[in-house]
Amino acid sequence: MSNVTENTTAEQHMLKLFHANFEQISTLDTKPIxxxxxxxxxxxxxxxxxxxxTENWRYTNLEPLFLADYHIDFSNQSRPFDIEKIFTCDVYDLDTFSITLLNGWYVYKNAPLTTLGNGTIIGSLAKAMEVYPDLVNEYIGNATDINQPGLAALNTAFFQDGIFIYVPDGVEVEKPIQLINIINSPDPIMVHPRHLVIVGKKSKLTLVHCDHSLTHNISFTNSLTETFLAREANMEFYKIQNKGANSAVINNSFIKQKQDSNLISHTLVLNGGFTKNVINAELGEKNANTELNGLYLVDSNQHVDNQLFVDHASPECHSEQLYKGILDDEATAVFSGKIMVRKDAQKTLAYQNNKNILLTDEAKANTQPMLEIYADDVKCSHGATVGQLDPEAMFYLRTRGMCERTARQLLMYAFAAEVVRKITIDPLRERIDQMIEKRLKGELSICDQCVLHCNSKEPTVFNIDVSKL
Amino acid sequence: MLSIKDLSVSIHGKTILRDFNLEVNAGEIHAIMGPNGTGKSTLASVIAGRDLFDIDKGEILYMGKDLIEMEPEVRAREGIFLGFQYPVEIPGVSMANFLRTAINEKRKYHALEPLSGAEFLKLMEERKKLVDIHSKLTNRSVNEGFSGGEKKKNEIFQMAMLEPRLAILDETDSGLDIDALKVVANGVNKLRKPENATIVITHYQRLLEYIVPDFVHVLFDGRIVKSGGKELAIELEEKGYEWVRKEAGIEETL
Incomplete structure (x- = not known):
């Protein structure tokens, strides 16, 4: 694949690539796909x-990402091998059902879908397209808006694999399902994984989505997840990103919620050269609830962009957004959060808050909260702050005998804790807590394997209060 | 113990303390009273090391050492404690974690071994009893969601844990009901030792019914205009600050 030249735009280049490889791209397609x-x-x-x-892209420049000479795997290149040899996630005591994608493809090529005892189906989307075409056709593309500039259309054109999760009605999936996205390629690579998650009536699912890079090579991930929550369905969705400086990740998440369904999403960006997370939640029936939490800790010249759109399309729905970020060095962050309250969405409760701490004069945060309300009986609020650590709080800690460094770390930790403590999976929360503490001390780096896989098997002790002080 | 001489302090060019003098010896309790905006809280902040202010002249000696050059944390480790008028909330950091960090930083400074978890917990229980604080505030995040009274009690509890030589309580009585006030006063009295000293900053005489001062100073316009014994506080209660202002010949500002 040749890169974008002076005479071709990125769009033309990708269109050409699509047509040239159409046969391979569409090998596994159903007709509707x-x-x-x-x-x-x-x-x-x-x-x-x-x-x-473009709206929502004013502070995030996509152009440089298309300049690299990317390779795309148009067929599953995974060879049977023991994934655990190159990767193990060792969040201490985290017991999950894990699925791994390597360079956008399910690692176990052609493996059958797994059906759990309770009827839950988990596996590769490519396989699901073959085995359950009707089910896939019914949902795929239905939550995604491809009629605007954005990378959702690009994913839709190019996707070939990803994960597929189907939880039948009335099933509580006990173990969290963990999706591990690994990029491991000697050459610059572009991947378009596509995930489809369907949660039935009164069912419950926890999904942990981890983005990792195993090499420091250039990569561009343009992933898209569609999630459908039926009546009274409950889902908790974790997205953990800890990638190398040369990794670019764009994650589009489209969620459709039916009556009385609940979604809690946690987006934790601990590292990443270029990250843009888009979440679109449509509260399509009454009393649907959505809670979107986010935390980003970035330094050097990392860039992170969180774009949220919560669409209150029905009455009596409730949404909350809490995104917090700490920016060091020359890092930049963008937050654009929009709450749309449609005409019939009376008794809507919608809240949004974005808080940023800048540790240097060079770090930058652009925050754009937006409310668009067409109903009259609603309670909505939004707020955004960009600031430094509270000098009053710094002074308070120092008058208790703590040095400036300890005081800063404690306050940053406290700032992040508001988001971290919303994590309900105990071992994950504890691990994230430790990672954040390490991150704030400047000790967290991308391990050659996984970030969640620190070199030590021992759980790190939370040691801001370290007794050795 | 504390010797402040001809201290002038300003912020953004506006003088707040002018030619201020104060001597505090071990074993004494000093009350600093005065209307709002006369520099009481500034005095507390300056002794504790807040860097918002410019020290234009004068000196502050503490145990014979120049305090002005010391970082706030060093002052704390040397035994100065400031009880805040508005204690800061620190969500996500437990009281125990916070205090253990503070105590061990102080111990490290004095070349002492850090307290083990068990020793720390024991100390915490002991001090809770000493200052009659039975609530579970030590299990919670620092001041988070505490009522006004709980925050002030928590300041006294921190003081009990950190065992300062010189404690400055900045308007610790403001916003307290009578029960909370008694807990605060009781704590201060129980922690009183011949080798320690306390400066109580207050607007009202009420607290001084429970913490009996050896000296009362009235602060006006950035300096002490009248000093006396505990009876001065009672006189002030009766006659009001206007009386001192006129006596000192200070023009009415505002």
């Missing part, structure tokens, strides 16, 4: 990719 791809391609031709003039 092929039709969906065509729509996506038409949308790219019409709307193009976002640029700095």
């Amino acid at each position: 092929t039709a969906l791809r065509q729509k996506a391609i038409d949308s790219i031709s019409e709307h193009g990719f976002p640029n700095l003039e």
